[in-house]
Amino acid sequence: MTINNNNIFGLFTLNEARGSRLTGDWLNKEFVANYGWFGGGFTTPGNVSTVDRIDFSNDSVTAQSRGSLSSINRSLSATGNSNYGWFGGGFPSISTVNRIDFSNDSATASVRGSLNLAKADLASTGNSNYGWFGGGSIATPAVVSTVDRIDFSNDSSIASPRGSLSLARERLSSVGNSNYGWFGGGYIAPTVYSTVDRIDFSNDFAILTPRSPLSLARQKSAATGNSNYGWFGGGLIPGPATVSTVNRIDFSNDSVTASVRGPLVSAKATMAATGNSNYGWFGGAESPSFVATVDRIDFSNDTSTASPRGEALSQARGNLAATSGVLNIRRQKAGNYGWFGGGSAPGPQPTSRSSVDRIDFSNDSSTASPRGNILSAARYNLAATGNSNYGWFGGGYSFPPATRHLLVDRIDFSNDSATASVRGPLSTIKMNSTATGNSNYSWFFGGMITISPRTTTAIVDRIDFSNDSATASPRGPLIVSKYGLAATGNSNYGWFAGGDDNSFVVYSRIDRIDFSNDNGTASLRSVLSGSKYNLAATGNSNYGWFGGGTPGPGSISKIDRIDFSNDTAGILSRGLLNVARRNLAATGNSNYGWFGGGDAFPTRYSTVERINFSNDSISALPRGLLNTEKSGLAATSNTPIG
Secondary structure, eight states: OOOOHHHHTTTSOHHHHHHOOOOGGGGGSSOGGGEEEEEOOBOSSSBEEEEEEEEGGGTTSOOEEEEEEEEEEOSOEEEEOSSEEEEEOOTTTOOEEEEEEGGGTTSOOEEEEEOSSOOBSOEEEEOSSEEEEEOOEEETTEEOOEEEEEEGGGTTSOOEEEEEOSSOOBSOEEEEOSSEEEEEOOEETTEEOOOEEEEEGGGTTSOOEEOOOOSSOOBSOEEEEOSSEEEEEOOEETTTEEOOOEEEEEGGGTTSOOEEEOOOSSOOBSOEEEEOSSEEEEEEEESSSEEEEEEEEEGGGTTSOOEEOOSOSSSOOBSOEEEETTTTGGGOOOOOEEEEEOOEESSSSOEEOOOEEEEEGGGTTSOOEEOOSOSSSOOBSOEEEEOSSEEEEEOOEETTTTEEOOOEEEEEGGGTTSOOEEOOOOSSOOBSOEEEEOSSEEEEEOOEEETTTTEEOOOEEEEEGGGTTSOOEEESOOSSOOBSOEEEEOSSEEEEEOOBOTTSOBOOEEEEEEGGGTTSOOEEEEEOSSOOBSOEEEEOSSEEEEEOOBSSSSOOOEEEEEEGGGTTSOOEEEEEOSSOOBSOEEEEOSSEEEEEOOEETTEEOOEEEEEEGGGTTSOOEEEEEOSSOOBSOEEEESOOOO
16 A cells, blocks of 8 residues: 555654654565564464564565464453554453554564453454454353443553443444444344444443444454544354354434445355455454455455455454554644634724735644735635645635626645636526535535625536546535535545525535435435524534524524534524634644634624633633634634544
8 A cells, every 4th residue: 555645644743653663674565554463362272472574565465474472371452553563462461451562573572551340252442542352251151341442542551341231241342433433243142142332442341332233243343444434344143153244334314224346255254344435454364264355355345355365364263353553643632733724904994904824723822823915816705625635615706896706716725825726617606605525526505606696506516626627516406595504524534504594594414415415405314402503513423513693683602513423403592602602713633623704794703712622611721813804714724524
């Protein structure tokens, strides 16, 4: 796998890349993210301690045997971060945790602390800082629901007990992203389960929340995923019978039953799985004899049968565990700047701005850096979105003279003092529209076409970033024609909320567009805490925050949060902006959101406020300033989407 700026620095930060401890034969490898490690297991005649390393970029050859676990072990589980992999538990009832140093993986794994309970047939997931080991059996037939957490920075200590699964079970599997983990399937004699429980990493003392189930009850399956989906493959179903079925959980919509995708190459159980952002590898198994084969799922084409990668493990075995150096860090959003462009300046008549201010997220108490008059036309009430390399600003209104726009400008983030380049236009004039997108496309929602008489549109325009000199493509409509709405999203869906229509009706509804089926009409999901328009929104992979706006003559400071994975539930009101305002703009990265500019008529603001996503029940924190007071501006960042 060739790694370039588009698919690696969206996966982890430059500092993480530079900080990877690559020595010896690793100096010829681009990043630890190129490999997966399979450890332990059971074969004829017994348990093994072997650790094999798969090269993701050359996975048709036999895996390399590296070091070993500290002892022979099977029915264990593993998770990891960018530097290490932790293998915990095992049969018959083991509490030992072994740590593999990815940069020195020919050595025997080091014994760290232990799990809180000795157990086998458990499952684990994690993020960059912690690993959670859930369920399992402590002694036949005692099965537990407990979840233990390993602190990666203090892994010589005994793991701390956290919450518990919704029901005790063993032989389950798990996958996760940076904020949540999903534990699926499992077994308590004589019952096999399809249950999926979700752990909130930020609130891991709570009992796990049951989500929608797998499509069939199974045990001894394996799971892996990327930032948006989790794939559960193979296993034993009641009967018993071994299956090749693969289920996919949509992390942003986990209240529906997991979808059936393309199968594994053959029916199998007791394998292990790991992956990177593009593929998942399922290795080893019993089917019914022990095998060394590895199946690879292409995440972008997961309705096809997995492809066999040959006799990839060094020995046939089942009941093993696997992890990789990219399993968790790929899910972090690493953008470091936000750009606020356009807007209207104070005065008796609004004067359009073409200037763009850049906020340094790591130094956000300073006044934003002016990047020059870089939009090709001064305008306000425009919309913006972007990817890790460029930002697109579309539509808007200019005065003087009064001009309505379908213009799209593109800012090159690596050369942002230059005038923006004019790209292909929107399909129709849009003022007071909103936009969101993923790494490949942007969607511009709704907007006002004419002021007098007032005419709004339900058209959704899609810009193809790889062909952005073409006219935007009209896609499926909004349910209601409106303007002054706000949008955010992840890599698979966009959520847009609020707005005002042709009849001066203000809305609270939140609609969702499916990016993979964007010709369809948007679906109603939930509602804001109140009706409002001219608000702003930002988000990370799991949540969206909608702040400010106006329900009518006045401005508000309220911030609402939507949970992408449970978007039909009621919206939670979180903290407040320090200054009530409308016509503001917002952008962010995985940890924070910045709201800037706006007005509470007749006052316009240059203030920027920051929301801490992990502590969003408190009021936003005032940071630096934009260079001028302005409202009707738009914002984006170089944060990879999703």
